[in-house]
Amino acid sequence: MAIVLGPNRYGKAETRVVRVTKDGGTHRIKDVNVSVSLSGDMDVVHLTGDNAPVLPTDTQKNTVFAFAKKYNVGEIEEFALLLARHFVDSQPTVHHARVEIEEYSWDRIPVEDNPHLGLRDEQHSFVRNGSETRTCLVHSDGTGGEESVVSGLKDLVVLNSTGSEFHGYIKDEYTTLEETDDRILATAVTAQWRHRGTSSDWGRSYRRARTCLLEAFAETHSLSLQQTLYQMGRRVLNDRREICEVRMAMPNKHHFVVDLSPFGLDNPNEVFFAADRPYGLIEGSVLDDDAPRSPSAWK
Incomplete structure (x- = not known):
């Protein structure tokens, strides 16, 4: 050997x-x-x-x-x-x-x-x-x-208090999660984006990419966090031609409606328990299909 x-x-x-x-x-x-x-x-x-x-x-x-x-x-x-x-x-x-x-x-x-x-x-x-x-x-x-530049951010905490649904998923003998057409959607975004070159107005590019992420999160009526992730990455690529690929990791910061019926109170999605773990973790990349591949840029 x-x-x-x-x-x-x-x-x-x-x-x-x-x-x-x-x-x-x-x-x-x-x-x-x-x-x-x-x-x-x-x-x-x-x-x-x-x-x-x-x-x-x-x-x-x-x-x-x-x-x-x-x-x-x-x-x-x-x-x-x-x-x-x-x-x-x-x-x-x-x-x-x-x-x-x-x-x-x-x-x-x-x-x-x-x-x-x-x-x-x-x-x-x-x-x-x-x-x-x-x-x-x-x-x-x-x-x-050869050179590469990947910019990004982490711990960008965002929340939509409505405008998010989750239903139509696989159900088996272990499924207890109830479907919903109105929930809180919250996450802490980690996003990285790869530049086409090594010369840019880095500050402006960063500010615009961040704005695109926030606007897409706010404007997307979400049927899943995966759908929201894709729309956020897509918005960045449509707006910023100097960027050719976006990678994101987004934990689902679960908020569960509290059952207040034992106290004679109804709760129409107003009082929530914010659970820190376990949590769903959604990861994905969105890229310009014409952009050159560069796996080493992320390592």
Whole structure:
């Protein structure tokens, strides 16, 4: 039996960077979590313990911090491409870089809401806004090589209080779920979308894709969460030509009508029990059939 080394990569995961950009008394914050993974001509590291091809993960961490200072952070897609190209271009043993970034949002606290500060010309107070987390995933073989960019978001929590049905499904001896033509539909959307290229107005593209997801969720009279998922992905592709594929995972956050009859009360879909688990998990992809396939872009 022959034993061989399979595909491998290594890197520094979850380097947390908070970059404050100061324009006089007005500050801006970029709060990101950066994970780097490198692969290439590194078999000897595994086979013999020879570390000559290895760029230490501590160096990768330091590079992230240094680039945050030298180049700022800006749009996370641009920052990820900058890092990925640097690692491949600067190290002969590194042939491929994978950079994944999460961005956490902060809102400015207006000074007018805090008159006791006495600093009305300064804007340096923030509050985490609790919205979704923005994401990106970049693969690069270096400048001029093959590259891919996948943008996205996670934990985008949405709810329709009506306009959702579920009926006509398979029923067997274990089925107890009752059909309904009026239910709450709630989910926490994780969505990723693949770009056709590596040059875009990343911020505008993200905002428009997010808006498309929300509009389709709100405007679709849902007969199933699967139907809603498809309509959300379809809306993004119809609106954004720079995007060629959307992948989504949407847990069904079940809301069950509470039986209030023991208390002499009726309950016409007004009081619900929100169950956290178990939950249905709906996953799927929607793609432009003419777009080139790129399975590695998602890995």
